[in-house]
Amino acid sequence: MSLRLTNTLTRRTEPFVPLEPGKVSIYCCGVTVYDLCHLGHARSYIVWDVLRRHLQWRGYAVTFVQNFTDIDDKILKRAAEEGSSMEAVSERNIADYFTDMDALNIQRADRMPRATLSLDGIRALIAELEAKGAAYSADGDVYFAVMVKADYGKLSGRDLDQQQEGASGRLADGEEARKHHPFDFALWKGAKPGEPSFPSPWGPGRPGWHIECSAMVRQELGDTIDIHLGGADLIFPHHENEIAQSEAASGHPLARFWLHNGMVNVGGEKMSKSLGNFTTIRALLESGVSPMTLRLFVLQAHYRKPLDFTAEALAAAASGWKGLNAALGLAARAIDPAAATDTASPPAGIPPEVEGELASFRERFGAALDDDLNTSAALAVLFELARPLRSQAHRQQRGDAATADAARELNLRARGALLLELAGVLGLIPESLPTGGSATAGEAGDPDVEAAIAARRQAKAERDFATADRIRDELRARGIELIDRPGGITDWIRS
RNA sequence: GGCGGCAUGGCCAAGUGGUAAGGCAGAGGAUUGCAAAUCCUUUACCCCCAGUUCGAAUCUGGGUGCCGCCUCCA
Incomplete structure (x- = not known):
């Protein structure tokens, strides 16, 4: 294909x-x-x-x-x-x-x-x-004569006779008199007084848009x-x-x-x-929409179709990117950066069935883009590739030791490498998460936030949940979201 | 008036002859003191009518609705 x-x-x-x-x-x-x-x-x-x-x-x-x-x-x-x-x-x-x-x-x-x-x-x-008779000058302007091109209109499928002249309501004043045919267009525009101009054999002026x-x-x-x-x-x-x-x-x-x-x-x-x-x-990025969210939003639709821009659709893309980005981040951290350049050949030790599965993902992804840039279908492959990565990370975070064997680790690394490679073809790269930290005992971070989290942990230990929830609400009001993890660990991010 | 495009679940969106990818939202579950976050599971017969075919979202004809271009435009 x-x-x-x-x-x-x-x-x-x-x-x-x-x-x-x-x-x-x-x-x-x-x-x-x-x-x-x-x-x-x-x-x-x-x-x-x-x-x-x-x-x-x-x-x-x-x-x-x-x-x-x-x-x-x-x-x-x-x-x-x-x-x-x-x-x-x-x-x-x-x-x-x-x-x-x-x-x-x-x-x-x-x-x-x-x-x-x-x-x-x-x-x-x-x-x-x-010189070839396809252009003529008139009062300092130079026009292209569309009638010399018998196939004029072949790209847009137009027959000049059928067009409504000026249907867009944007005809320039005075220009019509100088043209031999209504659809002739300016190659060179003579400068009006006070306008910047460049010298030419036809007098001072500037080039038309199309000729450049x-x-x-x-x-x-x-x-x-x-x-x-x-x-x-x-x-x-x-x-x-x-x-x-x-x-x-x-x-x-x-x-x-x-x-x-x-x-x-x-x-x-x-x-x-x-x-x-x-x-x-610029306004979009400054409003907090991440560049990759915007990229995902655009690539979810086929490039030739109209794309409706709505706050809802953008929010959906942001949520979708959050998940994909999480998987990309996991993949980037899991693989050796030096080895990441050559992912076409999977590392040794990958079982044939996994190798085959990854090859089929690569195949599907490539086939999607080969099919007139079907980025929507290509993204589907990315999401399918990403899911097990997130799953595994979740299990490991929860301390499910049974899943942490070496073979499995290797498979996930191969999968992660492929995900990074394919996402890169779409120009999607991991974005850093909002700043935050992990408030385990003795770990450095924002002292203020860490202290509040420590106080909350204390309150929780004493089963004083009213105090614990109050602290959580106060932090949230400051734009800090708490994420409790097993083992008494509390992560936080600035949202 | 001419040329072109589109119509798929609550939303976005692939799929162009064999019984509907993916994302978001929703629901249920795991987890949690409760949350949040995370992970798992789960939700459609494809604008209408007629036709072709063993079989159509997918082809043909008609209809309806929406959009782009017809000398600013990505």
């Missing part, structure tokens, strides 16, 4: 075969850096991070390129509002992008070109299109790449236009596979800046 992906271009799920054996080139449409990223961005980049990790896990050498759009009307608007510059707004939001995505354990792209640093390639591409991606793909990865990624809202017009430009220039297919992720919805509506119903990644 090999990887199959749903290709927007063919509207089918088809076997993925890279252009060059063993190598995969990927271009992912990045963000326009005018504001913080929201949950919709998080979903997109988490999902594509899993695609990338899975390809790597399968042994491919992946080259992953993602751009920053740092020239844009919204950035200019934001800069004007702040009284700062386009550069200042871009730099700040790029830094914030890295902070947020790093927190979510999203691997950084191998290369991250920016529009402002790719102007030579952009101008060259526009000139080439112009075409130029950066070509510059970084060549005429034809294996996979092009983006949100479903980019299919039309952005990706359609990218195809038109790139293919008109090169004469070769731009990308073999086009993958698009579904939107994040809020109350049944798409999360977006313009609707104002967005939640930033």
